Amino acid sequence: MMKINVVTIFPDMIKDFLKQGLVKRHIENGGIEINAINLREWGIGNYKQVDDYVFGTGKSILMRYDVLSKCLDDIGKGHLIITTPAGEKYDQKKALELSEKDVITIVCGRYEGFDGRIENEADDLISVGDYVLNGGETAAMIMIESITRLLKGFTKEENIKNDSHSTGLLECQHFTRPATYNGKSVPDEVLSGNHAEIEKFNRKNSLVRTLKNRPDMFSNIKLKKEDVSLLTDHIHE
Known part of the structure; x- marks a missing residue:
């Protein structure tokens, strides 16, 4: 069974x-164990301090290396991920890779952010997008959702294979x-009952949707001869 620890204040x-x-x-069914770990349990002094000023500037504060290090030593960190805007952009390929970890x-x-020493010890620095959040908790939830649904028993394999x-x-x-409804109808192909036509429509719709909404993804696709024909039909519609 996979275990995910989330270290947070x-x-x-x-x-x-x-x-x-x-x-x-999935947690209740025994498919995964997820623990929310309060970093302040390893904090310093009466106020359980987990942060301190940046050397050299004193204008900003960082999460302390010693506090994080003690916490990670105690819990048994496994594959260590640091959430940071400076990290690798998270995607489905990364989710699949992480879903195979114990x-x-x-x-x-x-x-x-973090003292640089803890970043240097991480297995992955991960960003969920080109924007800045107040904290990494939302990023952790995104990763948990995407990893968990790839685990055996979470959903039908067919659903995963057809995902965006x-x-x-x-x-x-x-x-x-x-x-x-309101003069807007479902495409005839979808209602036809002809599975070949439905499959053809779905492929065409997927191609056009990707080209329109994610041209960066589309540029990496190896188009089949049939795909070119479908896109040509779309252009002439």
């Missing part, structure tokens, strides 16, 4: 998240009832 944020949805169910520890950044980013393309659009 706001453990209740993680605990509340773990009480919801499919992640909660023990992961995610350390949630706060303030101006799993095939290099965004997943196609899907539709439900009513078939027509």
Whole structure:
């Protein structure tokens, strides 16, 4: 069974998240163990200090190396991840890689980040996007969601294989009832009952959706002859 430790100064944020949805169910079913670990338990002095001023400037504060080091030594860190805007951008490929680990520890950044020595000891520095958050807890939740749903028993393998980013393309659009509302109708191909036509429509929709919304992904796709034909049809529509 996989274990994920989340080291944070706001453990209740993680605990509340773990009480919801499919992640909660997978924990209850014994598919994964997730621990919210309060870094302040290793804090210094009466105020359980976990941070201090940056050498050389004194204008900002960082999470202390000694406090983090003691915490990680005690809990058995396994594969160590530091959340930071300076990290590698997180994606589905990384989620799949991490889902194969036995023990992961995610350390949630706060303030101006971490003493550089703890970053140098990490197995991964991870950013969930090109923006700055107040802390790493949200990033940790994103990683937990994406890793957990890849674990055996969480959902059907077919669902994972068809996910956006799993095939290099965004997943196609899907539709439900009513078939027509406010003058807008579900595409005829989807309602046709012809599985070959539905599959063709879904592939075309996926290609066009990726080209429009994620041209950076589209540029890495090796198009088949049939894909070129589908895109040509779209251009002429």
